[in-house]
Amino acid sequence: MRAHYLQHVPFEGLGSIAPWLEANGYELTCTRFYESTALPDTGTIDFLVIMGGPMSVNDEDKFPWLVSEKQFVREVIESGKTVLGICLGAQIIASAMGARVFPNPVKEVGWFPIYGVDSIGGAIFHFPKSEMVFHWHGETFDLPPGSIRLAKSEGCENQAFQLGKSVMGLQFHLETTPKSAGQIVSHCRDELVPSTYVQTEEEILSASPNRYKSINHLMDRILAFLKKSNA
Numbered sequence: 001m002r003a004h005y006l007q008h009v010p011f012e013g014l015g016s017i018a019p020w021l022e023a024n025g026y027e028l029t030c031t032r033f034y035e036s037t038a039l040p041d042t043g044t045i046d047f048l049v050i051m052g053g054p055m056s057v058n059d060e061d062k063f064p065w066l067v068s069e070k071q072f073v074r075e076v077i078e079s080g081k082t083v084l085g086i087c088l089g090a091q092i093i094a095s096a097m098g099a100r101v102f103p104n105p106v107k108e109v110g111w112f113p114i115y116g117v118d119s120i121g122g123a124i125f126h127f128p129k130s131e132m133v134f135h136w137h138g139e140t141f142d143l144p145p146g147s148i149r150l151a152k153s154e155g156c157e158n159q160a161f162q163l164g165k166s167v168m169g170l171q172f173h174l175e176t177t178p179k180s181a182g183q184i185v186s187h188c189r190d191e192l193v194p195s196t197y198v199q200t201e202e203e204i205l206s207a208s209p210n211r212y213k214s215i216n217h218l219m220d221r222i223l224a225f226l227k228k229s230n231a
Contacts, residue, residue, distance in 0.1 A: 001025055001026045001027065001046045001047070002026065002027045002029060002044060002045050002046050002047070003021045003026035003027070003028055003029075003045070003046065003047040003048075003049065004028075004029045004030060004031070004040055004045040004047070004048055004049075005017075005028070005029075005030045005031075005048070005049040005050070005051060006030070006031050006033070006048070006049070006050045006051060006069065006073075006089070007030055007031070007032045007033065007034075007051050008033050008034065008051060008052070008053030008055065008088060009034060009053045009054065009187070010032075010034060011180075011183040011184055011186070011187045012051050012052045012053055012087075012180070012183075012184065013051065013180065014028075014049065014051070014175060015173075015175035015176055015177050015180045015216075016174075016175045016176075016177055016216040016219055016220075017049060017175045017219065017223065020219070020220050020223050021047070021049075021223070024223075024227065026046070026047060029045075033063075033065050033069070037065040037068065039068065039069070039072045042072070042075050042076050042079050042081070043079070045076070045081065046081060046082065047081070047082045047083075047084075047226075047227070048073070048076050048081060048082070048083045048084070049083075049084050049085075049086070049089070050073065050083070050084070050085040050086065050088075050089030050090075050092055050093065051086055051087075051088070051089055052086050052087030052088040052089060052136070052137075052173065053087075053088045054088075054188060055088065056091075056101070056139060057070070057088065057091045057092050057094075057095040057101045057139075058095075058101060066092075069092060070092055070095055070096040071096070073085075073092055073093060073096040074096040074097065077093070077096070077097065077163070077164075077167055080166075080230070081166070081230070082166040082167070082226045082227065082229070082230045083166070083167045083168070084167075084168050084169075084170070084222070084223070084226060085168070085169040085170065086169075086170050086172075086173060086174075086175065087136065087137050087170070087171060087172070087173060088137075089169070090141070090160075090161075090169030090170055090171055091139060091140075091141050091169075091171075093144065093163070093167065093169045094141035094142065094143070094144050094161075094169060095141070097144035097145065097147075097163065098144060098145055099141050099142040099143060099144040099145070100141065100142045101139055101140070101141045101142075102139060102140065102141070103138060103139055103140075104137070104138060104139055104140040104155070104156050105155075106155045106156075106195070106196060106197050107137070107138040107191070107195070107197060107198055108135035108136075108137055108138075108153065108155045108156055108172075108197045108198070109135060109136050109137075109191060109192065109197070109198040109199060109204075110134070110135060110136075110197070110198060110199025110203060110204050111132055111133070111134055111135075111199065111203070111204065111207055111211065112132070112133070112135055112153060112154070112155065112197060113130050113131060113132050113133070113153065113154075114127065114130070114131055114133050114151045114152065114153045114159045114160070114172060115127075115129065115130050115151060115152055115153065116128055116129055116130075116131075116150065116151055117149050117150055117151055117152055119148050119149075119150065119162075123165050123229060124148060124150070124162060125150060125162055125168065125222060125225050126150075127150055127151045127160065127218075128218070131214070131215070131218060132211060132214070132215075133172040133173070133174060133215050133218075134172060134173045134174075134176040134181065134204075134207075134215065135153075135171070135172045135173070135197075136173065136184060136188070136191075137156075137171055137172075138191075140156050140157070140158055140171065141158060141169075141171075142158070143158055143161050144161065144163055146163060146164075147161040147162060147163040147169075148161060148162050148163075149161050150162055150168075153172075154197075155196070155197040156171060158171065159171045159172060160172075165229040165230060166226050166229045166230035168222065168226060170222075173215075174215045174216065174218050174219035174222070175215075175216070175219050176212065176215060176216075177212055177216070178207075178209075178212060181204060181205060181207070181212075182205065185201055185204055185205060189201065192204075
């Protein structure tokens, strides 16, 4: 099995997703758009993961590869493969499938709770009633046609969605590790202007090891759900 991931900046990698994929028998390959825009044949991959980044999906003039990336993502989804998008990655899925991506009324940066939305059906992933997770986003999206909302927060109505059995978009970061949190703070420190849903650097980096363990465990559950759903 082959898992391919799309990476937009050097400091937003797979985090805790990598060891799960490797432990579950996936060969890992990637496209790093800051180095090369070459994309694989959709038929050669089984699992696509789309990572975050500070750019907008609407920045096609500045980042022309966004056009081909969104087309690629749409083709992978339509071929029935397993797809997971994180933050910018979720917004790319939404845009690729015809939904609007636009500025959220507030930025969410730091550790804030998300709340699971009750959904009926055995093939739907169910988030906990409440979970403290790591955020770093200023935009949001309308739900893609045919998708189901899975989670929300006080600052953002659409935090997670599922499309079909094996496509999921997460506005927040469950893959974050202490190392990756430090990297994004280091590279995006200028965005840390404290407000209702933007924490200080000190608040972000003071998260306990158990908090990272909790979100990484939830990410493992999502990866297992997506893998099983498309078995």
